[in-house]
Amino acid sequence: MDKNPQAVLKKNVPDPETCLLKIPPYQSFDIDDDNFYEILRLEFYNRTIDCFCQKCNKESTFQRLNNFSPKYEHQDVWPEFDLSDAIKDKEEIPYELSFYHVDGSYYSLMPVNEYALGERSFSIEFVCTRCKTQGILFFYIIENSKLIKIGQYPSISDLENHAIHKYEILLGKEKTCEFKIAIRLFANGLGIGSFVYLRRIFEYLIELAHEEAKSSEDWDENLYYSSRMEEKVLLLKAYLPPLLIESRKVYSVLSKGIHELSEDECKSYFDPLKMLIELILDQRIAQDERVKKEKEAKIGLSKIIGNIKT
Numbered sequence: 112m113d114k115n116p117q118a119v120l121k122k123n124v125p126d127p128e129t130c131l132l133k134i135p136p137y138q139s140f141d142i143d144d145d146n147f148y149e150i151l152r153l154e155f156y157n158r159t160i161d162c163f164c165q166k167c168n169k170e171s172t173f174q175r176l177n178n179f180s181p182k183y184e185h186q187d188v189w190p191e192f193d194l195s196d197a198i199k200d201k202e203e204i205p206y207e208l209s210f211y212h213v214d215g216s217y218y219s220l221m222p223v224n225e226y227a228l229g230e231r232s233f234s235i236e237f238v239c240t241r242c243k244t245q246g247i248l249f250f251y252i253i254e255n256s257k258l259i260k261i262g263q264y265p266s267i268s269d270l271e272n273h274a275i276h277k278y279e280i281l282l283g284k285e286k287t288c289e290f291k292i293a294i295r296l297f298a299n300g301l302g303i304g305s306f307v308y309l310r311r312i313f314e315y316l317i318e319l320a321h322e323e324a325k326s327s328e329d330w331d332e333n334l335y336y337s338s339r340m341e342e343k344v345l346l347l348k349a350y351l352p353p354l355l356i357e358s359r360k361v362y363s364v365l366s367k368g369i370h371e372l373s374e375d376e377c378k379s380y381f382d383p384l385k386m387l388i389e390l391i392l393d394q395r396i397a398q399d400e401r402v403k404k405e406k407e408a409k410i411g412l413s414k415i416i417g418n419i420k421t
Contacts, residue, residue: 124149124258127156131235131249133382135267137300138375139259147227150258153251154233159240163270166245173237173247230254232261267298278392281399286315293385302377303369309384310365316391317343320350352394355387 123146124130130153142150157175164171232252239245247270250262271294279287293308317340324330324347335346344351344359355361361384372380 124153127153127158128160130260131156131160131263132162132267132270134260135298135300135378136260136262138378139257142228142253142256142258144224144228147224150227150253151223153258154235156235160237160247162247163273164239164242164245165265165269166242167239168273171239171241171245174240176236176238176246228253228256268295271298275389277396278389281319281392281395282312282315286312290388297378297381297385300374300378302374302379302381303372305381306365306369306372306377306384309381309388310362310369312388313362313365313384316388316395317347317351319395320347323350352390354390358387361387 124140124142125134159172159174161170161172163169164173230253232250234251235249237247248264249260252259252261268291272291275287275290275294278290282290289308290312293305293312296302296305296308321335321343324335325332335343338346340362341359344355344362348356364380365384
């Protein structure tokens, strides 16, 4: 296994929305004649993205602002040809295109893969469609046959931290802070460090389920304490989401990430593991809300029944 912390993930560039909103800075991807079209899909992405708006203080839709107009001139291409919408694979790309800047200047006609793989930097900017003022900027460079995301503003942690405030009632301030630290470390390209905090949150949530299970008459506490984490999750299946039961080896991945996996491997695994933790939290919140509604309904129905009897 490659222990080099700068090792490049041997996979294609993710879809544009993932690349924009989920990939942390300084994660890089190999690019060549087999996947150059994925760079064009990203650079000329003209669709909307959904994320948190700091001005509106809520989830919103952001529209692309084109600082580099995707206009083309070629005998085989219609004027409205849109790279971000049309490209599914390299076979659909005309061999040569002219790329026009918004100021009217343009590159000479060149093979499209030559443009895509050429060393340069580019930025992609979006603005909130609701307030029209909050923007999001993403920055990339292409060098040494690699696509590298070098930054964004606001950061991943700025965009995602708001979403975990709703979990504080379950996690408490200390664990909520640890969850934020995990996101911040990931946003700064520290995959292994983020795993340390994800594992702490995971262990805490398993313990919450354990405390709930202990009240069951048929619960075997000795068996639980003598079990490995994977077995503990299985014992707690009545108190955890089905997806976690199916993916109960996930704890070994978190532990392995701290001791064996590379930075890039940890970064590539972070988002699914974070979503699993959120799923556990969402289930507990839904359960608490259901219990609260049932209690309120019971009180209300009792009054109705009492009034009918009188």
